[in-house]
Amino acid sequence: METQCITEFPHRNMDKRPRKKPRLTWDMPPPIPPSQVLPAIYCGQEFASGAVPNHAHSSVYYKGAPRNGSSARRDDKDGHYIFSIGENLTPRYRILSKMGEGTFGQVLECLDNEQKEVVAIKIIRSIHKYREAAMIEIDVLQKLAKHDISGSRCVQIRNWFDYRNHICIVFEKLGPSLYDFLRKNSYRSFPIDLVREIGRQLLESVAFMHDLRLIHTDLKPENILLVSSEYVKVPDYKFLSWPTKDGSHFKNLPKFSAIKLIDFGSTTFEHQDHSYVVSTRHYRAPEVILGLGWNYPCDLWSVGCILVELCSGEALFQTHENLEHLAMMERVLGPLPQHMVIRSDRRSEKYFRRGSRLDWPEGATSRESIKAVWKLPRLQNLVMQHVDHSAGDLIDLLQRLLRYDPAERLKAREALRHPFFTRDLRRCGYSL
DSSP: OOOEEESSOOOSSOOOSOOSSOOOOSOOOOOOOGGGOOTTOBOSSOOTTSOOOOOSSSOOOOTTSOTTOOOSOOBOTTSOBOOBTTOEETTTEEEEEEEEEETTEEEEEEEETTTTEEEEEEEEOSSHHHHHHHHHHHHHHHHHHHHOTTOOSBOOEEEEEEETTEEEEEEEOOOOBHHHHHHHTTTOOOOHHHHHHHHHHHHHHHHHHHHTTEEOOOOSGGGEEESOOOEEEEEOTTTTTSOOSSOTTEEEEESOOOEEEOOOTTOEETTSOOOSOOSOGGGOOHHHHTTOOOOTHHHHHHHHHHHHHHHHSSOSOOOSSHHHHHHHHHHHHOOOOHHHHHHOOGGGGGGEETTTEEOTTTTOSOHHHHHHHHTOOOHHHHHHHHOSSSHHHHHHHHHHHTOSSGGGSOOHHHHHTSHHHHSOGGGOSOOO
């Protein structure tokens, strides 16, 4: 099989996967070449259209940034730091480009003038609750780094500092997230051997955290980064018979399978309060939705959802509301257990008829919602549509990770001993 090794990912056909609620990503337009950077170029926020306005003069501005190049105001109305390409964050770090942003703030690519390496710096919004969360994240990162001697499981913190009322966390620079890779690859699924290797590393990282009595609570493809940005272009046999002009009969695969977890801003210790809502919607466990409290098993539910997404290219539960989410779960996995329904909190009672049966489709908000649930296949059929070999082992693993009752769900180290990872040692590892 002929492959082509590439290090820069093309940006075409990137957003074809339908979503009811777009998720934040770290993807940004390519950095402006240094030769084109002017002092008046600011990166406070993107234009909604992604386009740059055509000014009569040569300066390029981003929406929300001061147009006079003044550095007097350093925050926008939401507390995001307004910066210019080429400026310094303290004398040590020079800003090269913007890598992405989220509710927490922004991530910048910077040059560490002291260590002579490129790093990623997370600049937290200058708002009290985000600053507090950042200090908790730093505590978690330092604990992880202390025990992860090889630095192979979680992103490594290099440094942190407080700059103009913004907590800045310095990380090693990694490759794209799994979500970004799927998105830029037109949501084409990964081969099963790559899913196996990523799943193994993911479970090892989760087991490592759980051994330290830490619960990530926000596992998702956006928070799993490939260590390398390199990828190869290979024939996509599902599309070879289609006459296309856009190269769709080829797909991209990571050249290397190594991954690391990121974003520990929501990570909690075992002894902390576990009654509030956690996890990004698509990866949220049923016990969280039903208000039953949560613990380590909520991470394993997320892992199950992630593995399905890597196999299919699509998020398993593409929804934005609780009732529809529960209906999707029942469609894919079967009915919710009565003992969980009976124990659900008062906020969840409205999702059930006479306290037992899910209020579906009677309680649906629209016909589109009913159709979205109806078109979902059972878990076994979904896997069989996308997996050539090892389907039986994968289905069994997923059924154990996606158990409704958290007490019956596989633990991370138990999952690592599952036949999906151990049955055929010849299939261990990933190679092109």
